[in-house]
Amino acid sequence: MMATVNAGAVSGLAGDGAPPRTGRRVRHPWTRFLLRRAGGLLLSLAILLVVTFLIVPLLPGDPAVAAAGEGASQEQIERTRVALGLDQPLPVQFWRYLVGVFTLDMGHSFASGTSVTSAVFSRLPFTGEIALLAIAATLIISVPAGIVVALMTRGGRRSWLDHVFNALTSLVFAVPNYVLATVLIFVFAIRLGWFPSGGAATLGSLVLPTVAIMLGPICVISRVVRREAATILEQDYVRTARGWRLSPLRVNLRYVVPNLLTTTLTLSGLILAGMLGGAVVIETVFGWPGLGKGVVDAILLRDYPVIRAIILLLGLLATLLVILVDIVLAAVDPRNLTGGERHG
Numbered sequence: 001m002m003a004t005v006n007a008g009a010v011s012g013l014a015g016d017g018a019p020p021r022t023g024r025r026v027r028h029p030w031t032r033f034l035l036r037r038a039g040g041l042l043l044s045l046a047i048l049l050v051v052t053f054l055i056v057p058l059l060p061g062d063p064a065v066a067a068a069g070e071g072a073s074q075e076q077i078e079r080t081r082v083a084l085g086l087d088q089p090l091p092v093q094f095w096r097y098l099v100g101v102f103t104l105d106m107g108h109s110f111a112s113g114t115s116v117t118s119a120v121f122s123r124l125p126f127t128g129e130i131a132l133l134a135i136a137a138t139l140i141i142s143v144p145a146g147i148v149v150a151l152m153t154r155g156g157r158r159s160w161l162d163h164v165f166n167a168l169t170s171l172v173f174a175v176p177n178y179v180l181a182t183v184l185i186f187v188f189a190i191r192l193g194w195f196p197s198g199g200a201a202t203l204g205s206l207v208l209p210t211v212a213i214m215l216g217p218i219c220v221i222s223r224v225v226r227r228e229a230a231t232i233l234e235q236d237y238v239r240t241a242r243g244w245r246l247s248p249l250r251v252n253l254r255y256v257v258p259n260l261l262t263t264t265l266t267l268s269g270l271i272l273a274g275m276l277g278g279a280v281v282i283e284t285v286f287g288w289p290g291l292g293k294g295v296v297d298a299i300l301l302r303d304y305p306v307i308r309a310i311i312l313l314l315g316l317l318a319t320l321l322v323i324l325v326d327i328v329l330a331a332v333d334p335r336n337l338t339g340g341e342r343h344g
Helices: 007-013 029-058 065-068 074-083 092-104 116-152 160-172 177-191 201-235 238-245 248-286 290-303 304-332
Strands: none
Touching: 029 304, 065 074, 092 177, 116 160, 116 201, 116 248, 116 290, 116 304, 160 201, 177 201, 177 248, 201 248, 238 248, 248 290, 248 304, 290 304
């Protein structure tokens, strides 16, 4: 059905006046899928490069003044401006920015004078620790919680549990994560003394910022899973499976969970990518030395190269996470390879 013939011949026979297309069609669905995702990644990268370059000059203040230091004379400020290349036209600055990105040499920090690349990548493991731990904990908690609540409230039973679940998840999700972080610090660090209130000196320092990041996503994903599971449990094929006297565990693992995966993974990918943005606030509140705190510090110091590098890296990581979820979805259900067409 998808022959590897020259597509131009087919177009020309159609007689629609359109110029014949040349080249071979990619036959394998997975190859086409991966090529589309690679194209999307390149487009996202191009947008990120333009946005990160243009957004920084919009920040208030003069970076040359910040780099020259307090009390610097106008002559010193101008010399600093020339040394940093800020006197060049924007197209020249953008070209230098592109060269720096693709050669992993983004210059030196205006504030500290250290290499931007090494400064940014030294923070990456700290954000990676929190992000991976939060993603894993969110999925491990939210998916089973949603399924269990759906099973316990199936057919209108235990309506009180449904009300409590909805009220609790709505309440927690409505609270901003920086407020949650403050509450966690007050209760578990100051009052109980179980965990450090900030820094990254011990393994326990990971707990509170990770919890602060994942509470909101757990509420959203568990509610979606609960609703989808409740719908699936009423489907005829699930009732038929129960009629075959299969065990509840087998019915759930074979018929309920697989049908939950598409919706759950799609939503989870978007929410989990957003966690990287939430890390900016949480890392600042907890003094966690990751990319989030790094970008806030750089903004306060008007450190253009560091701001651009961190925002670009966070955006790229979020894009890669969404693409990874798309690939997992396609592996779970081949219809996602072509947006709904099933391949046998």
